[in-house]
């Protein structure tokens with residue numbers, strides 16, 4: 001089953017630089033994809049478009065068969081919030097909130113009742129092995145723990161697709177390995193669909209499917 | 221997202237930056253506190269005045285001659301008796317200027333009268349003029365025939381008698397026209413007849429005998445049935461002075477007090493407008509804080525957009541923050557205003573009137589200021605695209 005489809009997607013930034021050039025790809029449920037390529041090759045641009053954070057200049061993006069470009073902001077936000085989970089290189093956790101509350105934000109905008117949010121968030125933290133850090137603030141967590149909180153946040157609402165932009169980029173090698181292991185594990189045991197951008201060839205080699213970008217084009 | 225969720229989001233931004241939030245709410249608080257105080261204190265004063273007027277009665281008419289040229293007009297000696305014959309008149313009394321000087325001791329320069337007038341008083345003056353004693357007792361039928369003086373409130377202070385000496389101590393005396401008078405009592409302030417405050421009163425007949433007073437009254441105090449007051453007022457001049465009614469002036473002292481109250485009210489309106497201006501300045505402070513808050517939290521905005529927040533959710537979050545900030549300021553300001561008002565009215569011994577209107581007005585003004593201050597930052601926050609916001613450092 002296809003969860004995401006890009007057709008002839010081109011992205012030209014203001015100023016005329018073409019960061020993506022006629023990219024087409026599909027992601028099927030249960031995929032674990034590594035997106036690799038040199039710096040500036042368009043990986044982040046591609047991921048933003050896959051995640052509907054940015055709109056392509058031309059071409060179409062379908063999430064769960066729904067064409068994202070045709071939706072008003074209201075419905076696009078809801079689609080994004082319910083079907084996609086994001087993991088960022090710099091975690092993007094809110095310092096004022098506990099780990100559980102950070103995870104619960106992912107349930108806030110998709111209509112999950114308040115009383116259900118916390119149990120779901122705690123369960124997601126347990127799935128990433130952080131059941132004992134539920135009440136900790138981000139400042140009280142290690143880098144690897146922070147990224148696992150972020151992964152729990154990306155998974156808590158059972159999205160169709162998890163997009164991770166260099167999730168190991170801010171971590172040391174061993175911690176990065178552990179975070180990647182977690183993603184591989186979640187893909188295998190829970191059949192989570194995941195696309196990961198990485199610079200690390202060693203990491204990429206471990207992933208079942210690879211997309212290589214060069215100058216905004218997919219290398220066949 | 222429920223309204224509770226929106227409120228919690230608004231609080232989140234405030235909790236994260238308490239000191240800044242407190243400072244920007246302070247502007248609003250000062251505005252609202254000023255509003256409450258500038259309306260609450262005059263309201264309490266008016267209530268106190270109204271209470272006092274009710275106690276003093278509004279049926280008093282004051283009759284006085286106006287001088288024609290440099291010759292003072294003298295009311296006929298029998299004018300008091302004439303007024304008493306008017307049907308609806310309930311009480312009438314009078315005082316007359318004796319043109320004598322009063323001193324604490326006869327060693328003081330006789331020219332130095334300290335601005336105190338010596339008045340001859342008819343019986344029944346106290347109830348008619350709405351005056352009361354603060355110590356001692358007023359002239360009785362007996363003491364009115366002896367050299368006994370009653371001191372008006374301010375006159376007593378100027379003569380150095382704040383209260384009567386205790387029994388056993390040397391009796392209080394004053395010298396009037398080089399004769400000694402013993403002080404029989406001291407009056408409380410007389411709001412309806414303030415001229416009595418600066419006067420020393422002696423008995424009518426005593427004044428004639430000892431001070432050579434001519435028997436012509438200078439002020440008549442007339443109490444009449446409230447419903448006939450206008451009619452009585454109309455016939456008083458001719459009754460008092462049939463030869464020259466045009467030289468008789470009749471006034472109603474309670475009207476003068478009420479007019480003073482009106483004056484206080486217009487002044488209060490001006491202060492209230494000023495408080496409104498300071499509320500507006502407070503709103504600018506909140507707007508400034510909100511613009512900063514949006515700038516600093518672009519990544520949070522991007523994150524929330526990535527997690528499914530609509531533009532309207534982002535707008536609601538920042539608007540809620542702004543309104544909460546102002547509401548906190550408004551609440552604190554209203555509380556502070558009430559405390560100040562309560563303190564001041566307690567000190568003045570006025571009844572405490574919690575100015576509900578201004579409190580409600582001030583708090584809703586603060587809320588409106590919060591909305592006003594939040595709209596622009598909130599719209600700006602919502603306009604950011606998710607990628608722009610996430611890329612912010």
Ligand SMILES: Nc1ncnc2c1ncn2[C@@H]1O[C@H](COP(=O)(O)OP(=O)(O)OP(=O)(O)O)[C@@H](O)[C@H]1O
Nearest residue numbers: 013014017019037038039040041042043044045046
């Ligand atoms: N907002 C933007 N405006 C203009 N050009 C941009 C913008 N964002 C990215 N680019 C350009 O588009 C190209 C692709 O950028 P992108 O961030 O997708 O690269 P990347 O593959 O993620 O690189 P890295 O591995 O360094 O993160 C780069 O040359 C970059 O300079």
Ligand SMILES: [Mg+2]
Nearest residue numbers: 043044045165
């Ligand atoms: Mg990148």
